[in-house]
Amino acid sequence: xxxxxxxxxxxxxxxxxxxxxxxxxxxxxxxxxxxxxxxxxxxxxxxxxxxxxxxxxxxxxxxxxxxxxxxxxxxxxxxxxxxxxxxxxxxxxxxxxxxxxxxxxxxxxxxxxxxxxxxxxxxxxxxxxxxxxxxxxxxxxxxxxxxxxxxxxxxxxxxxxxxxxxxxxxxxxxxxxxxxxxxxxxxxxxxxxxxxxxxxxxxxxxxxxxxxxxxxxxxxxxxxxxxxxxxxxxxxxxxxxxxxxxxxxxxxxxxxxxxxxxxxxxxxxxxxxxxxxxxxxxxxx
Amino acid sequence: xxxxxxxxxxxxxxxxxxxxxxxxxxxxxxxxxxxxxxxxxxxxxxxxxxxxxxxxxxxxxxxxxxxxxxxxxxxxxxxxxxxxxxxxxxxxxxxxxxxxxxxxxxxxxxxxxxxxxxxxxxxxxxxxxxxxxxxxxxxxxxxxxxxxxxxxxxxxxxxxxxxxxxxxxxxxxxxxxxxxxxxxxxxxxxxxxxxxxxxxxxxxxxxxxxxxxxxxxxxxxxxxxxxxxxx
Ligand SMILES: Nc1ncnc2c1ncn2[C@@H]1O[C@H](COP(=O)(O)OP(=O)(O)OP(=O)(O)O)[C@@H](O)[C@H]1O
Ligand SMILES: [Mg+2]
Numbered sequence: 227x228x229x230x231x232x233x234x235x236x237x238x239x240x241x242x243x244x245x246x247x248x249x250x251x252x253x254x255x256x257x258x259x260x261x262x263x264x265x266x267x268x269x270x271x272x273x274x275x276x277x278x279x280x281x282x283x284x285x286x287x288x289x290x291x292x293x294x295x296x297x298x299x300x301x302x303x304x305x306x307x308x309x310x311x312x313x314x315x316x317x318x319x320x321x322x323x324x325x326x327x328x329x330x331x332x333x334x335x336x337x338x339x340x341x342x343x344x345x346x347x348x349x350x351x352x353x354x355x356x357x358x359x360x361x362x363x364x365x366x367x368x369x370x371x372x373x374x375x376x377x378x379x380x381x382x383x384x385x386x387x388x389x390x391x392x393x394x395x396x397x398x399x400x401x402x403x404x405x406x407x408x409x410x411x412x413x414x415x416x417x418x419x420x421x422x423x424x425x426x427x428x429x430x431x432x433x434x435x436x437x438x439x440x441x442x443x444x445x446x447x448x449x450x451x452x453x454x455x456x457x458x459x460x461x462x463x464x465x466x467x468x469x470x471x472x473x474x475x476x477x478x479x480x481x482x483x484x485x486x487x488x489x490x491x492x493x494x495x496x497x498x499x500x501x502x503x504x505x506x507x508x509x510x511x
Numbered sequence: 512x513x514x515x516x517x518x519x520x521x522x523x524x525x526x527x528x529x530x531x532x533x534x535x536x537x538x539x540x541x542x543x544x545x546x547x548x549x550x551x552x553x554x555x556x557x558x559x560x561x562x563x564x565x566x567x568x569x570x571x572x573x574x575x576x577x578x579x580x581x582x583x584x585x586x587x588x589x590x591x592x593x594x595x596x597x598x599x600x601x602x603x604x605x606x607x608x609x610x611x612x613x614x615x616x617x618x619x620x621x622x623x624x625x626x627x628x629x630x631x632x633x634x635x636x637x638x639x640x641x642x643x644x645x646x647x648x649x650x651x652x653x654x655x656x657x658x659x660x661x662x663x664x665x666x667x668x669x670x671x672x673x674x675x676x677x678x679x680x681x682x683x684x685x686x687x688x689x690x691x692x693x694x695x696x697x698x699x700x701x702x703x704x705x706x707x708x709x710x711x712x713x714x715x716x717x718x719x720x721x722x723x724x725x726x727x728x729x730x731x732x733x734x735x736x737x738x739x740x741x742x
Contacts, residue, residue, distance in 0.1 A: 425600065425602065426602055428600065429613070430613075432560065432589060432594045433594075433614035433617055433661065434588075434590035434614075434617060434618065434665070436583065436586045439617055
């Protein structure tokens with residue numbers, strides 16, 4: 227193992243230009259992929275943030291039978307996708323309304339009757355905060371005789387739906403494309419690196435190096451190069467993410483674990499790339 | 512030690528470069544392998560170090576037979592051989608000593624053993640003092656000596672040289688030949704392939720294999736055989 231590492235490090239430090247290209251290719255691919263997933267992460271966070279605002283308001287008639295209301299609340303809570311149904315009494319609704327109005331709440335001082343209706347405020351579980359599911363619950367609520375009106379921000383929800391769709395389609399396509407470009411870039415870089423060291427492989431063979439010895443030293447080298455590429459990419463992504471979170475807020479940043487993953491991804495790419503491009507040379511006796 | 516038994520070989524199924532080759536090289540023999548360009552000298556050497564496997568017949572090297580050897584055993588066969596090429600095949604990014612040590616490093620020999628062997632072979636080949644030089648800093652003759660040192664450091668039973676003087680001027684070529692004969696007198700067999708017939712001058716009593724168009728047309732040492740220099 228020690229011997230192999232010496233080979234790898236020698237080959238590494240002395241085949242500078244080719245190492246540099248392979249490292250750069252790895253770093254670049256990971257950087258683009260990393261930034262891309264960072265953008266995706268933020269878009270998804272934005273979607274979640276918007277979805278959290280999704281709420282169905284079912285306004286109750288003033289003469290609603292409290293017994294029936296209680297039963298309906300239980301029934302609604304049990305429907306698929308419903309997270310929580312909160313009952314908001316007329317009194318509480320009025321207080322909220324006052325609080326919303328702030329200094330203008332004096333206007334409501336002289337009211338003899340409370341004009342604000344009681345309501346069910348229904349929130350949905352994550353994954354059910356789309357038009358299809360929300361509308362189903364809204365319709366259920368509307369069907370109750372003591373429900374006057376249901377409001378769930380139909381337009382708002384429709385925009386979220388479209389936005390989600392666009393993000394997922396564009397994300398998947400671009401992600402696949404970027405991944406492909408990365409793989410091509412890295413494998414050609416490694417191919418060139420191995421090609422440039424054909425003579426070394428040849429010499430290893432004539433002096434009686436086993437294929438596993440040759441493979442080990444190249445794999446270790448690929449691993450190191452890939453890890454360095456990953457480190458570079460992680461550093462650049464960190465910088466970009468810092469700059470953005472400083473200028474625009476809120477930004478979801480990668481956790482430390484993600485940076486470790488980028489590093490490992492680089493190392494893995496180097497390892498696999500070397501393995502593949504070496505295979506061809508080693509198969510010829 | 513090396514035996515060819517009715518060997519035919521080529522680079523593809525339907526092409527034959529060598530046909531019906533049979534000979535035997537003993538321990539400590541010195542053998543010239545001659546023949547015009549394209550006659551199959553390099554191909555014959557490749558059969559010895561098993562870069563090429565015969566299409567028919569059998570090549571035996573020490574205890575290894577081309578008909579039985581497993582592919583992953585081939586490196587161990589090569590460790591019993593010392594191989595030298597016309598272009599030296601030295602690694603430019605390593606010093607002379609590192610190039611030589613390289614041959615033992617791949618065998619997992621210990622560091623101190625490698626150091627001892629490298630020092631010894633450098634002295635033997637008159638390379639002392641050149642250990643830290645990179646190949647570009649050495650003359651062509653010195654580079655070939657380093658290549659020979661690398662071939663010998665593992666103490667092979669035979670030194671196989673393919674046109675070792677092809678890149679050297681006549682005087683240096685004679686030096687290298689003298690060196691190889693000296694190595695041979697110390698007990699290592701030598702098989703030297705060349706089409707430079709001037710090397711053979713005055714070597715009438717040396718054994719010589721001569722190839723012509725892929726056939727072994729002469730095997731002997733009586734000096735009577737004088738092929739027309741075709742090239
Ligand atoms: N790798 C190869 N693939 C296909 N054909 C080859 C290969 N190497 C050699 N040949 C062919 O095999 C024949 C013998 O070549 P070889 O190299 O053995 O000759 P040689 O006697 O060593 O010649 P030279 O003195 O020029 O080195 C030639 O016709 C050559 O074209
Ligand atoms: Mg040749």
